[in-house]
Amino acid sequence: MIPDPTKPEFAVLRFGDRRVPRALRDIPASTVTAPADIDAVTGCRRVIVVGSDADLAAVLTRLLRTDRLDVELAYLPRWRTAATRAYGLPTGWRAARLARAGTAHRVPLIRDDGGHALVGAALWVGATEFDSGAPTASLHGEAVVDDTVLFDGEVTAIRVEPMRMQPGLRAAALSRRMRPTRWVSGRAAQLGTPGAFVVRDDETVNRSMRRSTFYRHTTGWLAVR
Structure with missing residues (x-):
């Protein structure tokens, strides 16, 4: 424009x-x-x-x-x-x-499948309540970053972050102390689950989801720095 x-x-x-x-x-x-x-x-x-x-x-x-x-x-x-x-x-x-x-x-x-931009970090968690910063229930399902399986089964949570360069984002399964275990970078991160909540830039989406995706939009944004 x-x-x-x-x-x-x-x-x-x-x-x-x-x-x-x-x-x-x-x-x-x-x-x-x-x-x-x-x-x-x-x-x-x-x-x-x-x-x-x-x-x-x-x-x-x-x-x-x-x-x-x-x-x-x-x-x-x-x-x-x-x-x-x-x-x-x-x-x-x-x-x-x-x-x-x-x-x-x-x-x-980086955006989600609902058209919301992500600028800091997103969490996929298995519960809406947190105890000392950690989810009170495990996340079940499967998550992939492009063609790499991030987890299949059960984890504490998943963290997704934008990157300042290509391929665009990275994601990691979190330990019980909410620390990343292994970062995987790619264009898109996808979750399939019986039910999970999304925390996007510190704001929780107020409904359970069975699928969620974050991915790199075709056009980037202009950040001043």
Whole structure:
């Protein structure tokens, strides 16, 4: 999409009670309360997201669904997150400085089969409740990354993460202490199970699923770093 010349070059999307850094307060800012607030600024060349991984994923999901992946995204989280680690994104004062002056790089866009973007990490778990950060029930079924079997039978959980380069994502079975046992990279990770819950960027999908897939979209997104 070609940016609209009648709109500002930059715009800030602020989520919740997040504060816009002083260095960026001259840029028009909108507080997001509905998807229409995101749509209102995507004619800009660059959108600066002040929020969490889930908020960045919400903006990217909207760009994906409205075919606006030529909009550059700068991310300003409060602290280091799964998304900043996965994509090598800056944090703190450096993120604020590069939000305006940084260069956008096309990186893999990971989405699920429902059209939701993943920017940090997803979990496939066998229960909705957690005890000290670990699922209270095992995950049963089979998961594959491309043609590699990740597990067949029972595991604690599966973690899926985006990558900043091809093939696009990686996944691993987790130990009882929620540590990855073996990473496998590929274009897609698929799960078949009698029932599992998906935790996507720290937000739990509120229904059990028998199948779930995360995969690299045909077009990447423009991450500022």
